[in-house]
Amino acid sequence: MQVEFNADTDQLTASLLGELDHHGAGEIRERIDSVILQQHCRHLVLDLSRLGFMDSSGIGLIMGRYRLMLSLGGQLTVTGMTPRMEKMLRMAGLEKLPIWEKQEKENAHETNQ
Amino acid sequence: MKPINEMKLTFLSRSANESFARAAVAAFAAQLDPAVDELADLRTAISEAVTNAIVHAYPHELGNIFLTVQLYENGCITVRVRDRGQGIEDVSKAMEPLYTTGGEDRSGLGFSVMQSFMDKVRVRSIPGKGTTVTMEKYISLRVKGRS
Numbered sequence: 001m002q003v004e005f006n007a008d009t010d011q012l013t014a015s016l017l018g019e020l021d022h023h024g025a026g027e028i029r030e031r032i033d034s035v036i037l038q039q040h041c042r043h044l045v046l047d048l049s050r051l052g053f054m055d056s057s058g059i060g061l062i063m064g065r066y067r068l069m070l071s072l073g074g075q076l077t078v079t080g081m082t083p084r085m086e087k088m089l090r091m092a093g094l095e096k097l098p099i100w101e102k103q104e105k106e107n108a109h110e111t112n113q
Numbered sequence: 114m115k116p117i118n119e120m121k122l123t124f125l126s127r128s129a130n131e132s133f134a135r136a137a138v139a140a141f142a143a144q145l146d147p148a149v150d151e152l153a154d155l156r157t158a159i160s161e162a163v164t165n166a167i168v169h170a171y172p173h174e175l176g177n178i179f180l181t182v183q184l185y186e187n188g189c190i191t192v193r194v195r196d197r198g199q200g201i202e203d204v205s206k207a208m209e210p211l212y213t214t215g216g217e218d219r220s221g222l223g224f225s226v227m228q229s230f231m232d233k234v235r236v237r238s239i240p241g242k243g244t245t246v247t248m249e250k251y252i253s254l255r256v257k258g259r260s
């Protein structure tokens with residue numbers, strides 16, 4: 001389990017690599033949170049596109065980062081999810097939260113028209 | 114019906130064994146030639162059950178986790194994850210979506226994920242004695258030789 005950071009002027013991208021389970025989640029959480037706090041980050045992007053596996057421990061990680069960014073007056077975006085990951089996020093009731101990547105929102109908009 | 118193959122594993126409730134259990138079950142289940150998606154469903158459900166035993170059954174100590182996997186001719190695979198940990202007082206409450214005793218890091222979705230990714234999930238638990246989670250999934254039998 002690895003995490004790569006990419007800091008832009010207005011956002012911090014954390015790309016997760018490998019398999020995200022309970023075993024790896026604790027350390028990854030600590031690393032992400034310390035970079036968020038160090039860099040006074042207002043917009044966190046969690047990129048899951050290079051994740052080979054994720055279980056509900058990943059949902060816990062996403063929910064926790066969402067709450068942290070909210071408490072900092074910032075926002076979270078999640079990108080690169082597989083359909084299986086999206087299904088799990090929906091189970092958690094997170095489909096109502098503004099964390100889905102923009103592209104998907106635009107698509108949803110198109111189908112509404 | 115008798116299984117055409119069976120394997121049993123016993124391992125300690127160390128979190129490093131979460132990925133070990135996923136890999137072991139996936140390697141054994143490969144005999145039924147599951148599709149990529151079916152294998153991913155299976156790996157996710159195993160991960161949930163084994164993680165629960167590690168996190169909830171033995172919160173303050175290391176204990177044994179007993180894993181049994183059976184393969185059937187009709188494509189059914191059954192997985193049993195058993196612990197001798199602290200058990201669950203109210204199983205139906207524990208299985209409700211988002212119910213957790215685990216605090217901040219847990220989402221309370223483990224059982225929901227197992228139910229959604231497997232065809233059948235049964236949980237038996239005795240407080241103070243331990244918990245057994247039995248799951249079934251049907252792997253679609255594909256014609257041999259086709260990719």
Ligand SMILES: Nc1ncnc2c1ncn2[C@@H]1O[C@H](COP(=O)(O)OP(=O)(O)OP(=O)(O)O)[C@@H](O)[C@H]1O
Nearest residue numbers: 056165169170207213214215219220221222223224
């Ligand atoms: N093997 C077990 N031994 C004792 N208690 C368990 C066991 N498995 C589950 N539980 C209880 O059932 C609850 C619900 O489990 P579930 O897997 O659905 O959610 P979680 O583990 O709390 O969170 P998540 O799986 O999303 O990280 C747990 O919080 C725990 O109280």
Ligand SMILES: [Mg+2]
Nearest residue numbers: 161165223224
């Ligand atoms: Mg769980």
